[in-house]
Amino acid sequence: MANQIPVVDYLVLDTAPHLRAHQCTSCDALFFDRRNACAHCGRTDFAQKALAATGTLRAYTQVHRAGPSVKVPYISAVVDLAGGGVVKANLLDAELSDIRPGLPVRLRTFVAGIDDDETEAVAFGFEIEDTQ
Structure with missing residues (x-):
């Protein structure tokens, strides 16, 4: 296998790829980016949390305009992850x-x-899961 790197820090590439969030140890709020303090409660202690690789589609839009190297149209989506996280x-x-x-x-x-x-x-x- 070729050497691989994720395009974002919160994508974990292993045998079961998943997203990882910073979770406030006080109120359980989740953040993908590094935080000095929780935006919800103001506390400063965080732990890492592996997030589910499945979820449900909350919202979406079809995008028709993008940079020259981006193929359009594409579907931009908001996903509610199973077990928490958006x-x-x-x-x-x-x-x-x-x-x-x-x-x-x-x-x-x-x-x-x-x-x-x-x-x-x-x-x-994300791809639509085959439910059949």
């Missing part, structure tokens, strides 16, 4: 007519680019 990511390989809030989704990683040393930059999105 993340914004793209919905992958989905037809607009098949999408509705409440659909079960699953995290999926993909290679977003490769550098001159053949290191793969790995990104994530």
Whole structure:
């Protein structure tokens, strides 16, 4: 396997890729970015929490304008993760007519680019889970 790095610090690449959040040890609020203090309660102690790779689609929109190297249209989504946490990511390989809030989704990683040393930059999105 090629050398891989995640495109964001909160994506964990292992045998079961998942997202990791900073969790306030006082009020359990979750944050993807590093914090000096909790935005909810003001405390300063955090622990790491592995988040579920599944969830439900809360909201979405179809995007038609982007930078020159970004293929449009694409679906930008907000996902409520099972067990807690909310993340914004793209919905992958989905037809607009098949999408509705409440659909079960699953995290999926993909290679977003490769550098001159053949290191793969790995990104994530969500795909609609097959419920049949």
